[in-house]
Amino acid sequence: MTGMLDGGTVLTSADGESVRVIDMLGAGGQGEVYRVATDAGERALKWYYPACATPQQESIVRELVERGLDDNRFLWPTAFVPSGTEAFGYLMDLRPDRFKGLPDLFRRRLRTTPRALLTAALYTVEAYQALHSRGIAYRDISWGNIFFDPSTGDVLVCDNDNAVVEGHSTGISGTMEFMAPELVRGDAQASPGTQSDLHSLSVLLFMLLMNHHPLKGRAELEIRCLDEAAEKRLYGKQPVFVFDPVDTSNSPDPVEQSTVLHTWAAAPAALQDLFTHNFTVGLHQPTARVRESQWRDALRSVLDAVVDCADCGRQNMTQPAEPTAGTCWSCGSPLVLPPRLSITTPLPRSERHIRLRRAARVHEHHLAPEPARHDYGDATLVAELTEHPSKPGKFGLANRSSVTWSGTRSDGSSQEIAPGQTVPLRAGLRLDLGGAQAAVHAK
Template sequence: MTGMLDGGTHLTTAGGESVRVIDMLGAGGQGEVYRVGTDSGERALKWYYPACATPEQDVIVRELVDRDFDDDRFLWPTAYVPSGTGAFGYLMDLRPDRFKGLPDLFRRRLRTTPRALLTAALYTVEAYQALHSRGIAYRDISWGNIFFDPSTGDVLVCDNDNAVVEGDSTGISGTMEFMAPELVRGDTGARPGTQSDLHSLSVLLFMLLMNHHPLKGKKELEIHCLDEAAEKRLYGKQPLFVFHPDDTANSPDPVEQSTVLHTWAAAPPVLQDLFTHNFTVGLHQPTARVRESQWRDALRSVLDAVVDCPDCGRQNMTQPGATTAGSCWSCGSTLVLPPRLSIITPLPRSERHVRLHRAARVHEHHLAPEPSRHDYSDATLVAELTEHPNKPGKFGLANRSTTSWTGTRSDGTSQEIAPGQTVPLRAGLRLVLGGAQAAVHAK
């Protein structure tokens, strides 16, 4: 693959660091990405096509570098790289191989699970929430800018060079499929910002969890030439949710678009309700769109309510707080709800519910009233369900924290559970985990 820069080309960052081009990694709509060697090790260099190396983009990149946004979920521009001929680019960290693109997910080239997809959705929401909380609008949220680990759900946001301070109208408006309808139509006064980001985010979440676009139903199949005019009708002038509760004109075709019918049926009402609101009311009222905090709370509660089918072992999303779980989406068997751990956090009081399936775990964020970030990695593990080594079918909750717990059984007797110890799992068991209170319920 040949590109604008030859291997061995030498450049220098605005800060004086030496950059040597090693090879080309790929190309996108705005430029090419290269592997480069620097004084601090191998990095990635995005180099703009001449048509995209505008003075406006130059200003955006310089401002992003100066902002020094330190967040491990973003491959943020870290150094501006000029050429002396008007061309320019920027350095960023290399993307680790474990992170895969969403197109591979949509084409079913990746093996993943509902838990990993829900985790990726939750982490994606929190990543953009972190950006918006700093007064930055991303403006180009799409399937091409998010990468995820199909095993863990960890996410990495790439191509961050279109993010600007909220209210700035320079640069691009986004990718048509993900743009808010008012931007697609070009409404007077409509500008890309956090409100339009909320629409793009919801489209991305729908595609991540449903493997389909929320506005592509029968109406798309009736289009013979999907040109720009047709796209504007589909996404801007006449957008219609494929699962609109009162209008079936754009419902999914049962043959050509059967996948989304199955994925939607497998989604719990708490997610269906948010998607329905965002793609009905939210299409026409930007200020009424689902906020990141609403998505965060719903996704976390569903993630903690995932159960395994007792027959085929497939993971199923269930409605948080429900007393019945319905049937398995894969084999149709009746699902059995495992015991539930209810956690009451310190003030400001919040309640969490974790289904105690065979691989259940409790993390630090479960014990915090208002966690700034959810983290399901081993580094934040507080407790996990374990099976007795000599009594199959008997489970306990193992203390993986660094402090002792206090446990109270249903008969009123109590015990201390030191780090590394396990308390037998029984309905009625009450625990004090740090400053949080927890109780085990049968369902």
């Protein structure tokens, strides 16, 4: 093991826990991460480089440990670990192997799906929203700090040692590619906080869903030396969205940057409109940037509107609640929309629209007007589209909840659907899902 700490080194955390170094897991811009043995089992230890082990950083880490965050989407600092010198670090949970870095996604080393990417985007938005709701600004949202499960879309936010209480002026300002233009330019009175986080978050979402940076078009290709001055011009002084509807000077090159042309064309208007607003108006007006709640609602609605191509089976994003769809991004065949389940929540009423694709699911958050958190996992399953075991092509909605539903067919007749039972899927069917009202539409 080559690093600042040797294997077998024993340290003691500030709360008295023994910490024995096992091996080094990796290194980053601020320090190295080690696998360590503690009284509570194996953990991870981030150990700062001498240049980064400043009194300011120590103060930030100690405050984060004291504040705590009981949220499984974050590898939060749980204990401060000093040494006999000025060096220090902190303990956090180990990152499970199923979580992969975004660089592997951008280099196309991971197999994933549009549904998983949309889920990851939604979960990422809600993770940072959880921080902002506690008055904490992350300040370094970038592709290097998010890991995701390419199968499920679950996310894990790492490197949380730069998050500070809103208004705190110490520490870093972020990674240049993700920094808000006002921070790149060094505008007077501009400082990293939740408003600049909203820009960084939008850049991250664009890269996650479009596999490209929103400000890297022809202008980047014309730069001979991408030094700091060039980066400041690209991201701060003269930023132009690659799909700016008015200024086309930075449009993607059709040969060198063809990927983003295809991914953008495959995105529905619900997402295109938010990205366009954020990277035109939002570039110059920080207070007008898209809020987390807007991203959350749009991402959920698009995720619930994903359909499978009948010819090639590939997943396609469609515009929520629209009666028609375009063609498959993969094979070009016309998309056939499956039936739609519309759900009206209890007060304050909200509408959800779910395309009943094969194995479609309804979750607890679909029935809540203002869900605290979206969760597409098995534990929150309420209903599931199933195929009749002896009649292929006949589908029904299975009750996976713990309450009995009441249903009304299109002819006015009614029935009860107990937990575990299935109601045949027909247009005009209306259901009471225990407070939330649902209806099946042909399109």
